[in-house]
Amino acid sequence: xxxxxxxxxxxxxxxxxxxxxxxxxxxxxxxxxxxxxxxxxxxxxxxxxxxxxxxxxxxxxxxxxxxxxxxxxxxxxxxxxxxxxxxxxxxxxxxxxxxxxxxxxxxxxxxxxxxxxxxxxxxxxxxxxxxxxxxxxxxxxxxxxxxxxxxxxxxxxxxxxxxxxxxxxxxxxxxxxxxxxxxxxxxxxxxxxxxxxxxxxxxxxxxxxxxxxxxxxxxxxxxxxxxxxxxxxxxxxxxxxxxxxxxxxxxxxxxxxxxxxx
Amino acid sequence: xxxxxxxxxxxxxxxxxxxxxxxxxxxxxxxxxxxxxxxxxxxxxxxxxxxxxxxxxxxxxxxxxxxxxxxxxxxxxxxxxxxxxxxxxxxxxxxxxxxxxxxxxxxxxxxxxxxxxxxxxxxxxxxxxxxxxxxxxxxxxxxxxxxxxxxxxxxxxxxxxxxxxxxxxxxxxxxxxxxxxxxxxxxxxxxxxxxxxxxxxxxxxxxxxxxxxxxxxxxxxxxxxxxxxxxxxxx
Numbered sequence: 001x002x003x004x005x006x007x008x009x010x011x012x013x014x015x016x017x018x019x020x021x022x023x024x025x026x027x028x029x030x031x032x033x034x035x036x037x038x039x040x041x042x043x044x045x046x047x048x049x050x051x052x053x054x055x056x057x058x059x060x061x062x063x064x065x066x067x068x069x070x071x072x073x074x075x076x077x078x079x080x081x082x083x084x085x086x087x088x089x090x091x092x093x094x095x096x097x098x099x100x101x102x103x104x105x106x107x108x109x110x111x112x113x114x115x116x117x118x119x120x121x122x123x124x125x126x127x128x129x130x131x132x133x134x135x136x137x138x139x140x141x142x143x144x145x146x147x148x149x150x151x152x153x154x155x156x157x158x159x160x161x162x163x164x165x166x167x168x169x170x171x172x173x174x175x176x177x178x179x180x181x182x183x184x185x186x187x188x189x190x191x192x193x194x195x196x197x198x199x200x201x202x203x204x205x206x207x208x209x210x211x212x213x214x215x216x217x218x219x220x221x222x223x224x225x226x227x228x229x230x231x232x233x234x235x236x237x238x239x240x241x242x243x244x245x246x247x248x249x250x251x252x253x254x255x256x257x258x259x260x261x262x
Numbered sequence: 263x264x265x266x267x268x269x270x271x272x273x274x275x276x277x278x279x280x281x282x283x284x285x286x287x288x289x290x291x292x293x294x295x296x297x298x299x300x301x302x303x304x305x306x307x308x309x310x311x312x313x314x315x316x317x318x319x320x321x322x323x324x325x326x327x328x329x330x331x332x333x334x335x336x337x338x339x340x341x342x343x344x345x346x347x348x349x350x351x352x353x354x355x356x357x358x359x360x361x362x363x364x365x366x367x368x369x370x371x372x373x374x375x376x377x378x379x380x381x382x383x384x385x386x387x388x389x390x391x392x393x394x395x396x397x398x399x400x401x402x403x404x405x406x407x408x409x410x411x412x413x414x415x416x417x418x419x420x421x422x423x424x425x426x427x428x429x430x431x432x433x434x435x436x437x438x439x440x441x442x443x444x445x446x447x448x449x450x451x452x453x454x455x456x457x458x459x460x461x462x463x464x465x466x467x468x469x470x471x472x473x474x475x476x477x478x479x480x481x482x483x484x485x486x487x488x489x490x491x492x493x494x495x496x497x
């Protein structure tokens with residue numbers, strides 16, 4: 001009886017994952033390579049596809065380091081310091097997780113667009129790369145902070161105080177004591193940030209104006225190809241993104257905080 | 263972004279009482295609530311088999327659970343459209359129907375409950391369950407009286423995250439739902455449509471409503487969570 005129930009649960013759980021997760025993803029790979037690897041390769045090496053990949057890489061290359069540094073500084077400020085409005089900061093950091101990406105895009109559009117508060121900067125923000133970078137930074141903001149904060153709380157301040165009594169300066173303490181303790185959390189946060197930065201669609205879709213060959217990132221390229229009935233192109237670009245996702249997954253498994261691993 | 267909604271209270275009211283906007287908001291709310299509930303049940307079951315069961319390939323499955331976090335949402339949408347769309351080879355076509363909304367939202371919110379319940383289940387002391395069994399409790403009774411109350415705060419945290427995600431989801435929905443007004447158009451797609459047609463003011467107004475709904479729901483789930491946690495601590 002117990003065994004029967006165990007198999008039943010296993011069957012229900014695994015079928016759910018299979019139907020919802022494994023089968024669709026496997027099929028996309030199959031579809032992309034259905035007519036041979038050559039055709040898929042041609043589809044991702046068209047000039048617009050290559051440009052889209054470049055845009056995505058530029059965005060990630062700016063957003064990920066920016067959020068890593070911000071994330072570490074912000075986590076230290078939240079855990080180690082007291083300042084007015086600290087609770088507010090704590091809430092605001094989580095805000096991007098609760099906001100629809102479309103709303104984030106709209107906010108940037110209204111802020112930097114024609115007639116917005118920050119309209120009239122010397123360079124274009126909306127419908128240009130800077131806006132896409134800003135939107136991506138915004139949506140991927142919480143990940144490093146959220147991973148580092150609990151670790152900082154848990155390690156406590158004893159070692160940092162010991163370092164200080166031994167004459168270490170602030171930077172030295174951070175470099176020698178604090179950072180080594182939080183580095184895996186930082187790494188995990190960076191992986192999550194990267195995944196989000198590469199895959200962002202909604203916010204970027206709104207602020208970019210989707211100018212093909214100019215402000216089209218790889219995710220926007222997938223949609224544009226699909227809407228133009230170029231399914232091979234859409235699937236091939238999707239597979240490229242899916243492979244990046246799987247690489248992310250492997251990195252996540254490696255860096256996952258140890259207490260979550262079984 | 264609030265200043266765009268400040269085009270007078272009448273404009274605001276007109277924008278949010280537009281029948282198409284109301285239909286989109288309603289669909290979003292109902293679908294997200296449904297998704298949150300299904301996640302609560304299925305997420306707990308998957309977390310359970312990942313922690314308490316042993317079977318070959320378990321660690322691969324465990325890693326795969328994070329895939330919806332890693333996979334770009336537009337790819338997720340395309341993925342589901344391939345298997346459950348018009349070109350489906352398994353004979354299931356949910357594209358351009360409300361089922362499509364549900365399926366895509368279930369996909370993108372899959373990891374939340376699993377990942378919040380899993381660590382709690384791991385830490386859970388099995389002695390309590392053994393004690394209950396030795397006192398003659400059946401396995402369903404043990405689950406209901408011992409395991410479930412301990413998992414409930416984690417389930418609710420996961421549900422809150424899943425709900426917030428579902429209510430704002432955009433990328434996974436644009437391809438598969440067909441964005442039919444009054445049928446499959448969710449709030450974020452409606453907002454996007456308003457922006458595209460050069461009407462950012464009503465886009466902002468509907469965004470404000472969506473945000474208020476999200477925060478109210480998160481607040482309610484948070485309050486419920488605090489309640490069950492406190493109850494648990496005093497019992």
